[in-house]
Amino acid sequence: GRSSSQKPTKTIGVSLLTRGHIFYRDLEEGLKAEAAKNHYELIITAAEFDLGKQISQIEDFVARKVDAIIVCPVDSKGVGPGIKEANDAGIPVFTADIAAQEGTVLSHIASDNVAGGRLAGEYIAKALNGKGTVAIINQPVITSVLDRVQGFREAIAKYPGITVVADVNGQGVRDKALEASSDILQSNPKLNAIFGINDDSALGALDAVQQFNRSGIVIVGYDATPPAADAIRKGTALKADVVQYPKQIGVTTIRMIAKHFAGETVPAVVPVEVGIVDQATLLKDQPRP
Amino acid sequence: MEGIIKQYPGVRALDGVSFDLLPAEVHALVGENGAGKSTLMKILAGAVAKDAGSIQLDGRDVQLASPAAAQEQGIGIIYQDFRLVPELTAAENILLGHEPLRPGTPFLDAATGATIARELLERLGESFEVRTPVRDLTTAQRQMVEIAKALSRRVRILVMDEPTAPLTDRETEHLFHVIRTLKADGVSIIYISHRLEEIFQVADRITVLRDGAVVTTCPAAGATTADLIRWMVGRTMDQEFPSIPRTPGDEILRIEHLTTIRVRDVNLTLHRGEILGIAGLVGAGRSDLARAIFGADPVESGSILLDGKHIAPTSPQDAIRSGIGLLTEDRNNQGLFLQRTVRENITIADLGQVRRGFILDLKKEDAAADTFVHSLRIRPANREAGVETLSGGNRQKVVLARWLYTQARVLIFDEPTVGIDVGVKYEIYVLMNELARDGAGVIMISSDLPELLGVCDRIAVMCDGRITGTLPRADATRERVMALATAFA
Amino acid sequence: MISSLLKRFGIGLALILELVLFGILSPYFFTPDNLLNVSLQISITAIIAAGMTLVILTGGIDLSVGSIVACAGVLSTMALKVDVSFALALTFALAAGLLLGAVSGGVAGLFITRFNITPFIVTLALMTVWRGSAFVLTEGRPVWELPDAFALLGGGRILGIPAPTIIMVLVFAVVHVILTYTRFGRYVYAVGGNAEAARLAGINTKRVLFQVYIVSGMLSAVSGILLASRMNSGQPNAGLMYELDVIAAVVVGGTSLTGGRGTVIGTLIGSILIGVLRNGLNLLNVGSYVQQIIVGAVILLAVLLDRLRA
Amino acid sequence: MISSLLKRFGIGLALILELVLFGILSPYFFTPDNLLNVSLQISITAIIAAGMTLVILTGGIDLSVGSIVACAGVLSTMALKVDVSFALALTFALAAGLLLGAVSGGVAGLFITRFNITPFIVTLALMTVWRGSAFVLTEGRPVWELPDAFALLGGGRILGIPAPTIIMVLVFAVVHVILTYTRFGRYVYAVGGNAEAARLAGINTKRVLFQVYIVSGMLSAVSGILLASRMNSGQPNAGLMYELDVIAAVVVGGTSLTGGRGTVIGTLIGSILIGVLRNGLNLLNVGSYVQQIIVGAVILLAVLLDRLRA
């Protein structure tokens, strides 16, 4: 295809899921840092959870005849037509973070959200010694979040002593998560744990727990963004965070593209490590990849 | 119409009114402000639902549940306050609801529509462009559109609710001509007016309403103005215009070479204790002159002197601060806050009087409002009533009260007696006289020539944006004023 | 000179300026591919904007359009999965989507005319109701695994022109004719200009209002179905914030929010202005945060230009 | 009997019904903690709604409030990190946030009065501009690591009552007094009732409009600062969709969107009604999709109840 072009620099179109979350900022940073090393030009856009918008963005890239496209799909299936248009135009497509299930994608670079949710569930189960009540601060309008919650519930289901007593929509932002958490703290005076589907949700829950002086609650978040990591280090109720390594996802994605430009074959799926961190691991000042 | 009852919250607008109309007659309906004339007619036109009573047409009971139903029965109405769509053109308004279509298609036939509209307006003696949006028309032209709209349908009964209020003699003459033609064609007309001399010019029979009930129905031929007034008001009135002795003093307002978009090089003086009339045909620029003095419209050149001092009001606020007040001609759109109470409408232009520090003294405000409700006999006599529930005449009194309350030194009344009953008209004349007697300068713009002749010390006549002459009362006659008013026509 | 140009063309001139600017700044802008691409992108919201124009001309507003896009998309894709022949399933799908649009418009019309509730609130409530329904119906997951043929609706081309573009042009042509040459169109202006005057002229103003909300609901449903087809899936979170984009396009196109004044051609120009802006900024690689600021500023500027004309 | 109760209490009655219902359905509803919790949650949007009431009374609308919440929160938390004494930094922070609110209101006022652009579009544009700015300023990351004392603003309690609740009560008291007992308040109603008549009655209508938008902007900024304090961070994505919640509260509270009619006490009741509804549904563990449907339906019902009264 066009990848054999002799231009010294390449142009790569990126359609992020959103720019409203730190995760994607980090991913974007990874992309930028690695692209700079390779002298690639990036055109970065964000779909803000709007699939129609994302497809438009991909179409704009196709119209601009970029050399490669990176997509963080708003929806795995729905993004298909956009990817197919890129395929038709002979532009290689890479997905990061969220996979596409239609169209031809050269390589998918991501951590597994279901696995991440499982990690969070297991951490909480252990912390509660297999007994107690948990709440989920959810954002059930995003596929990756639905996956995390699915993994979380799967893990919890293995412990009959633990019940999920509340599942509220914090819309993935801290102010709304704070309100939703405040409410469930009222209706669940004996709540033992909260799972926030991202760090804004977990931090909103932490705000609520602190403002109502509730003790003995274990919060687990997702992504380990700096504010969350800080809260964990300080020994607050936010005890642990599932970590994906978004920056690493970004870096790896560009590396895969570079490989492709160099004529090498790239693996269809490139897993990026997922883990869980708590106070102990963070205080060891584990360097982030 | 038999035993019609209509109750509004707190007011029984119609209390068992019976009314009959003969074929091809002009039946005048008169009564004080708030007597229920418009309400009765709105019921006939299907615009308002009656509470009780029945309506028969040709001896058959009819249900007039909607304006469309009334139109189907051949009932047309010209409303007291305009019911036009400002964004649509004159022609579009005239034909609204029954636009001509191109034969055999669902598409409008604009050319035919314009022709029909033009013909209707020609019958009324008007020749303005029918494709002008109504918002760009003068008040009088709008009234003509309103009349043409009613005539555009085949009507058997035509209700005219104060059709001549914004018209001058000439247009009124045209209208009467049309009324006579319609009558000859067998159309029955219900004619409402507060200008009693008109009643005797056109009416065959007269029905007088008072407080929602019929006082009498009689042939016009046998009645006199004095009779009408007695029936309407419930007492006799000796004179139509008050004679309160007052002596014009020194000059208070001087206008020099005032020019705006539609006013050209106007020179004018006004003295303390004087009532200066401004006459002219519709569109002569009288209202524009008033608005310019009041700072409501931009002035291109010329000067305004108040008490010998130059003022250049760039906003009504400025003008009010200098002591000028303007009672606008279009009370609903430019005067009133319809959703607010009578009290708030009265005090709004001078809340300083009831202010203590930052806080309004509501007790004092209540008292002030009560004073005016009482002295101007505003009905219902409730300062907390919403202005939207008041009849046309009572609304006018509310605006009047506002300007009396500001104690302006120069008050401009633009068509102050439009839609006002004889009793109140007299009271307004008295008020103007008293204001002048107490040292204010009063300007009265009116299209009612007898009223100007009866009230004013001097009458300035405008035509086409210019003052064509100023006549002292002694020299002013209908003919001379009309000659000046048509100087350029 | 500029001011006289402005007087005659107003917002059209703004669009031309924008086109010239992007043409100069980006070599990709005036490629046939990109122009078709822009027309396709605009079509989805523009079709809604055509209906919104009617609503706004009556002095109303319809905030429910974005949620109808989602709910109609979800409903019709669900109907598509009913186990019958594709032709029958497609009929079900179209019927289901359009019916939802009509029902939503009917409910809006009912509350607005019968109970005299302000359109803003009625349609705001419907907006949350339909959005919630789309999620309840799908449990938050998109409806997928649709027959491939469904993708033709939004993805097909006729003589190289995308189907949604053609549908958009048809919709605008029809609405333009209705507004300019039919009684119904005249009544829309009359109701928006002075509802009481319209009523007293014997116009059934309630029926007119009912009809415009139903048209708006159904055109939103059309967009929802086309969008679902383009995405080959029913997305419960489709059409988020469309209402604001659409209203912006209508107002930028010169229609007054107080009703009675405006044209659907203006709306088309407004839609293109905003759509081209988004496309151009993407082509120029302007970051999405800065894009937001620019879009806001351009909307203000465009309306300002239109105002200076008057 | 019911209808006469309705006539006298209207929306207040709806609120009482709601309170009783939740009291019966959830044992946690009437706990002191929960009531304080509700009052705290309501306070953020209610403070904005007080300003919005003024705007809507003049016949306008302010869609920029949610974005001002975010942008003011971000700006003031950034100012808080300036390396000076806490007292000085706090002063900067408050000044920065409030200034943004005032500037936004001023810009809105300018475009609305000077260029005669409809408030809907002006504030819609500002909404995207400030949201974009909040993201540009922070590059999409929250502003954090703030001095602990900052948290007292939104988290502190006086006699057990949360500070934002107290601020809310004060704001409503002041706005109520202004609307009922001052000249400015009277002018707000007058401008909304009939702008031309107001001008001809000597009211500087432009100044009144300027002032209401500035008040609305500044109260939004107050909310933004309180919210930032509660989260001890400046979040660029705070306050999303607040505008719609706030407008719903104002209208449910009986204020007419066409201006000239309404009270700020009604707005308080409307805010409580919606806030309590959200809280109650969360306490009852109602799924978020279904919640949306219920909230939409209740808003419609509440307004309907208010309409039946008239």
Ligand SMILES: Nc1ncnc2c1ncn2[C@@H]1O[C@H](COP(=O)(O)OP(=O)(O)OP(=O)(O)O)[C@@H](O)[C@H]1O
């Ligand atoms: N919508 C309304 N709500 C409440 N009261 C009303 C309403 N319309 C009219 N009224 C009252 O009904 C009575 C009759 O009013 P109507 O308009 O019929 O008087 P009118 O005889 O036409 O007076 P005018 O000569 O001043 O026009 C008045 O007391 C008026 O205040």
Ligand SMILES: Nc1ncnc2c1ncn2[C@@H]1O[C@H](COP(=O)(O)OP(=O)(O)OP(=O)(O)O)[C@@H](O)[C@H]1O
């Ligand atoms: N080009 C125009 N555009 C809009 N309005 C116009 C135009 N030309 C004239 N007019 C109208 O003509 C009027 C000028 O006459 P004005 O109203 O001052 O006269 P008037 O003698 O008071 O008559 P009226 O009794 O109709 O008020 C203006 O009020 C204005 O509405």
Ligand SMILES: [Mg+2]
């Ligand atoms: Mg009347």
Ligand SMILES: [Mg+2]
């Ligand atoms: Mg005049």
